[in-house]
Amino acid sequence: MSNTFAPMVRVTRDPDADPHRRPLSLSLVTRLWGLMRPYAAKRNVLLALVLLRAIQLPLLAWSIGAVINGPISNAAPMAAIVIASLGVLALAAWTQFTLVFRQRLALELGESIVHDLRGSVYSHLQQMPMSFYAKTKTGRVISRITSDCDAVRVGVQDVLFVSLVQAGQMIGAAVIMAWYDLPLLMVVLAMSPVMWIIGRVMRNRLSEAYRDVQESFSRVTATIAESVAVIRVTQALAREDTNAELFRQLTVDHAEYNMNSARHNGLLMPLLELTGQVSLGLVLIVGAYRSIVASDPMPVGDLIQFWFLAGLFFSPIQVLGNQYNQALTAMAGAERVFRLLDTPPEWTDLPTAVSLPAQVDGKLTVENVSFAYDPGHWVLRDVSFVAEPRQMVALVGETGSGKSTIASLVSRYYLPTQGKICVDGLDTRGLTSESISRAISVIPQQNYLFTGSVLQNIVAGRAGATESDAVEALRSLDCEWLIEDLPEGLQTQAGSRGGRVSLGQRQLICFARALVANPRILILDEATSAVDTLTELRIQKALGRLLENRTSLVIAHRLSTIRTADQILVMSHGKIAEQGRHEELLKQNGLYKDLHERFVS
Structure with a gap:
């Protein structure tokens, strides 16, 4: 570095800093x-x-x-x-x-x-x-x-x-x-x-x-x-x-x-x-x-x-x-x-919060939900739908239409600005975070693995889970072959952010982790969009087994993956523009048909 320093650039202070407060206090x-x-x-x-x-x-x-x-x-x-x-x-x-x-x-x-x-x-x-x-x-x-x-x-x-x-x-x-x-x-x-x-x-x-x-x-x-x-x-x-x-x-x-x-x-x-x-x-x-x-x-x-x-x-x-x-x-x-x-969380569990019962049916109700990350800038407006137990509800739409925001609200990463979200008729605002995380699991688009072995990542889905639970989860997904594919089996180190395993292997590990957690409601932010077509075909069977007997909310970028959905919600500018099954929406000649022709046909 040269001995002559460039002029200092005075930047805006940290928003959490108070320039008027004396350091010696x-x-x-x-x-x-x-x-x-x-x-x-x-x-x-x-x-x-x-x-x-x-x-x-x-x-x-x-x-x-x-x-x-x-x-x-x-x-x-x-x-x-x-x-x-x-x-x-x-x-x-x-x-x-x-x-x-x-x-x-x-x-x-x-x-x-x-x-x-x-x-x-x-x-x-x-x-x-x-x-x-x-x-x-x-x-x-x-x-x-x-x-x-x-x-x-x-x-x-x-x-x-x-x-x-x-x-x-x-x-x-x-x-x-x-x-x-x-x-x-x-x-x-x-x-x-x-x-x-x-x-x-x-x-x-x-x-x-x-x-x-x-x-x-x-x-x-x-x-x-x-x-x-x-x-x-x-x-x-x-x-x-x-x-x-x-x-x-x-x-x-x-x-x-x-x-x-x-x-x-x-x-x-x-x-x-x-x-x-x-x-x-x-x-x-x-x-x-x-x-x-x-x-x-x-x-x-x-x-x-x-x-x-x-x-x-x-x-x-x-x-x-x-x-x-x-x-x-x-x-x-x-x-x-x-x-x-001293900065309190914007929200915490209410003092009167209750836990979901041990047996959850998995009925999901989104009722008149509106949401804004910043006041006055609405991302969702008056969204309502019901996912019956063991139904698959798909969310499709252009980028920025509000799909991931709905998933975040259902997971209670955020609270609705207006309206309410219920699980089995119970408003999630009044439920404990622990019981919600037990009943609802999320598999994001970019699957994350913790530093540690593959086994540790799979059993992370449930406290007290063992190696036999991990093997049984892989067997249930019909992908027990993954153990042989990994150089050290379940003891293979995943590496930082899962960098030592392939995208497809990472996907299956996350599926197994979700299966070990055994949630009644599963949210998938199109978890297969990051893998190639051949890998996707290989893990589609495992995905089908994972979704069996569960209420699922699937954010779909590839419309071919949600043809069998019980409901398809077409999002546009934060609202549900169309709603129905695949065949019904194609007959409406609306946004869904346009999306289908652009990305499938």
């Missing part, structure tokens, strides 16, 4: 503190170690000055000096021993919290409806559960406890300095307003810079996730160079955002350190005056101790500055994670 800190509640015992021990560590450091500085001010300055016997020095070494060893256990407990606490937080985020994501995923990029979801949760971990195990140690060190040093010489302490504290003003001025700039870095990283992550997901399409269209250039522009922007935050950080830290050095210089000047010129001279030994303590007072400034920068990142990450956790 008491409410966020309080909520982060609440994450430690399950580990209260470990947290309390850690706080005790933090307090002890904060006291030890000023005591160590004081003891060094005391040895210089006492035995050494008074020319005490060497034995006394050695004993005093050994005491200092023992205190230093105790300090390091405390540090080891403080760091270990902080690490364990941080990892425990991020483990729980990621579990909460993942569980919350599992409850979100399809509308959430339709509006949210995959990379953004990944970023919440990875980098943002990591930022929270850093905020807890590093920023919080390190800052407490450093702040305690400054307070302890200030208390001892006040005991030695209160007027000289005032000289040290005189620079505090200057440091406060510097931090105040730089705070907004750093906040904005770190927010930009987080947003930019989220865009980079989203692009990577989406590129991997569609790599076959990318290679088929020979878009590798184009996508690489688009990604390069994103990384250039991300690098510039990082550089921008580093520039602000590079300005803040020298200013804070310079303030501390100036303060030490003032302490030296005023202390020398008090020791040499003042009528009530300050002992030189006390000045030496005060000098050590003043250095200890100012040494945390740079550490706290770095912690402040990390705190901005942690607060931004926490803000985004908690915003996701």
